[in-house]
Amino acid sequence: MNRLLISGALIQVDPLRYSPAGVPIAEAVIQHRGSQTVAGQTRQMECELTVQASGPLAARLAQLASGTQVEVEGALNRRSVNSRQLILILNRIEKE
Numbered sequence: 001m002n003r004l005l006i007s008g009a010l011i012q013v014d015p016l017r018y019s020p021a022g023v024p025i026a027e028a029v030i031q032h033r034g035s036q037t038v039a040g041q042t043r044q045m046e047c048e049l050t051v052q053a054s055g056p057l058a059a060r061l062a063q064l065a066s067g068t069q070v071e072v073e074g075a076l077n078r079r080s081v082n083s084r085q086l087i088l089i090l091n092r093i094e095k096e
Contacts, residue, residue, distance in 0.1 A: 004088055006049065007071040007096060008032035016062040019054075026058035027051065027087075030072060050079075053090040060093055069096040 012029040019025055033046045051072055053061040064070065074090040 002075045003073065004076055005071070005073045006030065006032050006088075007034075007069070010064055010066055010068045010070060011048065013062065013064055013066055016058060023054050024056075024058040024062075025052065025054050026062040027053075028061055028064070030070065030088075049086075049088055051088040051090050053093065057090055057093060061090070064093075064095070070094065071096055 008030045011031045014027045031048050071094045073092040074088045079085045079087045
């Protein structure tokens with residue numbers, strides 16, 4: 001199974017663009033900060049992750065302002081066929 005749920009602040013929201021087929025696409029960067037218990041120890045966790053939405057969800061993502069707290073859910077994938085960089089392909093966005 002490939003499913004990721006993460007919350008954080010949007011630190012970059014790119015303008016809406018369109019694929020060659022006319023599908024709306026939006027990308028953003030989410031910054032997560034929090035703590036998790038790992039092996040009985042509390043650890044501070046921090047990361048930045050690029051997220052991408054398409055279709056109606058892309059329009060929603062592109063309208064959000066930097067600094068907005070969100071919870072997103074989706075699946076990890078390569079940015080492109082020849083890339084090793086991961087991107088989260090969204091299927092849900094909720095403002096916190």
